Amino acid sequence: MLGQYAPFVLAAYGVTILLVGGLVVSSVIRSAKVRAALEKVERTRG
């Protein structure tokens, strides 16, 4: 389907999925961590 340029096209999509996927995952993980830490501090303060 992609012919002789398949390695280039797949590499471009692979790099994008890796970088953008990593950005989304790291953003979600940090959001969850900060939220949990804030809730913990707010609970202990009453």
Place this chain on the structure above:
Amino acid sequence: MSIWAFANPARFTRLVSRILPWVAGAAALCLGVGLIWGFFFTPDDFRQGSTVKIIYIHVPAAFIAINAWFMMFVMSLIWLIRRHHVSALAARAAAPIGAVMTLVALLTGAIWGQPMWGTWWEWDPRLTSFLILFVFYLGYIALWQAVDEPDTAADLTAILCLVGSVFALLSRYAVLIWNQGLHQGASLSVDKEENVADVFYQPLLFAIAGFVLLFIALVLLRTRTEIRARRLRALMLREVA
């Protein structure tokens, strides 16, 4: 209600919690349609072959790379003029997204350039100005990390952002200004002669819409995180004191 009402961190956080799932869902839908349509259901270009499929990630990433900096520019101005903390934190939240999109544009451009131009890299005006923009993104992120006092960090990064805006503008108009180099002009244009063919144009619009919505979703999520991190820091400092 005035837009400035959302400069209140608590109100902004509540708004984000309400709209984020919808924005993220719309982003996933547009990205899915644009990328699947473009990758599987469009023909090869008569000159570029299947490498034309790189357009569905390269052009949207480059579009976000430039406009993320423009958004940071507006947020920085709001911070400098009106001193709303949410605007400074939104600019901070957008920077890593802009940096990743600039890197994606640079890397996919290099991968596209090798089979088409015969080289991974050329010191072409468009490519060089994008590389400088990427360095500005890294500098901006590093400056936020380097300064402990949040308001001072917001002031310094806002000024850096205003200076860097020159390069964001150059990245957009480099091809027109210098009128030389390997990189082509704009892929999307109101001029039908310059625009990409309709068969590529329609899925490309979906892909761009998907990237824009993804950018908005990530900015909302990361700004809410920054607001919470700021409150957490303030509470912990109060406990220590």
